[in-house]
Amino acid sequence: MTANEPKPKRTTPSLLRKAGTARRLARSGTGERAAGGAQCRYVAVIMDGNGRWARRRHLPVAAGHRAGAKALRRLIEHALDCDIAEITVYSFSSENWRRPAAEVEDLMELFVEQIESEVPEVQGRGVRVRFVGRRSGVSAALLARIDAAEAANPDDPRMTMYIAFNYGGRDEIVDAARALLSTVAGRAGGAAVGGPPFAIDELVTEDALRGCLYAPEMHDPELLIRTSGEERISNFLLWQLAYTELYFSAKLWPDFGPGDLDDALSAYAARARRFGGR
Numbered sequence: 398m399t400a401n402e403p404k405p406k407r408t409t410p411s412l413l414r415k416a417g418t419a420r421r422l423a424r425s426g427t428g429e430r431a432a433g434g435a436q437c438r439y440v441a442v443i444m445d446g447n448g449r450w451a452r453r454r455h456l457p458v459a460a461g462h463r464a465g466a467k468a469l470r471r472l473i474e475h476a477l478d479c480d481i482a483e484i485t486v487y488s489f490s491s492e493n494w495r496r497p498a499a500e501v502e503d504l505m506e507l508f509v510e511q512i513e514s515e516v517p518e519v520q521g522r523g524v525r526v527r528f529v530g531r532r533s534g535v536s537a538a539l540l541a542r543i544d545a546a547e548a549a550n551p552d553d554p555r556m557t558m559y560i561a562f563n564y565g566g567r568d569e570i571v572d573a574a575r576a577l578l579s580t581v582a583g584r585a586g587g588a589a590v591g592g593p594p595f596a597i598d599e600l601v602t603e604d605a606l607r608g609c610l611y612a613p614e615m616h617d618p619e620l621l622i623r624t625s626g627e628e629r630i631s632n633f634l635l636w637q638l639a640y641t642e643l644y645f646s647a648k649l650w651p652d653f654g655p656g657d658l659d660d661a662l663s664a665y666a667a668r669a670r671r672f673g674g675r
């Protein structure tokens with residue numbers, strides 16, 4: 398939460414979990430409460446602050462990333478309890494390659510470990526795992542593990558966790574534009590040799606571009622949480638965050654616990670979303 402944001406009225410998580418209560422909250426008061434109901438189902442998280450957490454303890458930065466991985470595991474359990482349907486977590490940005498080689502190496506090692514140990518566990522708890530991001534630049538060994546992990550997803554998931562890895566919001570839009578333009582170019586070529594004419598306005602639409610994103614089925618997050626006190630997007634989900642509610646927590650990511658998620662969900666429930674209307 399931002400320092401200058403008034404603390405929202407606390408709604409207990411058990412209250413939030415009850416869909417009936419959520420609907421009543423939506424109907425009461427201004428009628429403009431969050432997203433047609435108090436309950437937030439689609440959450441995105443910028444898990445920031447691992448480095449500072451480690452530095453404050455005079456630990457190597459890798460220890461901060463390990464503590465961050467534990468915090469994520471905790472959060473997933475609580476998200477399941479809170480009936481979150483989709484959670485998208487920023488685990489490694491397209492810009493994070495700029496970090497010292499030793500830190501990048503440690504992070505890649507940690508991802509392999511997490512994919513081998515934690516991912517099967519969360520899948521066992523009913524979580525579908527999808528990786529979003531560019532494949533280029535990622536080692537073949539890690540890509541093979543990513544593919545194997547996605548192939549082991551539960552058939553009837555309770556929640557989807559999107560892991561943004563080697564992810565950049567601008568990359569995603571560029572990649573979507575490339576994919577879309579290749580279909581448009583195909584149609585243009587067809588028209589040039591006597592095929593049916595095509596209208597670019599009909600082919601290049603918001604829906605068509607969305608359909609070319611890394612995970613077109615992903616819902617736009619209703620709430621974005623960023624920890625560590627930084628208040629920026631850092632190239633995360635640029636397309637999807639167009640109307641997302643933003644929530645900034647001063648906690649460093651490894652310290653962010655279930656109660657902090659409850660606070661964020663309560664803050665969301667108190668927001669008025671208008672989407673440009675009244």
Ligand code: IPE
Pocket residue numbers: 444445446447448449450488489490493504625
């Ligand atoms: C987020 O924590 C983890 C990654 C970016 C991989 P940081 O490592 O950015 O933590 P700070 O911002 O240096 O404290």
Ligand code: IPE
Pocket residue numbers: 443444445487488489490493627629631
């Ligand atoms: C964003 O955090 C990326 C992840 C949390 C994975 P950064 O620490 O990389 O962002 P900046 O550099 O502070 O904007």
Ligand code: MG
Pocket residue numbers: 445446447
């Ligand atoms: Mg950071």
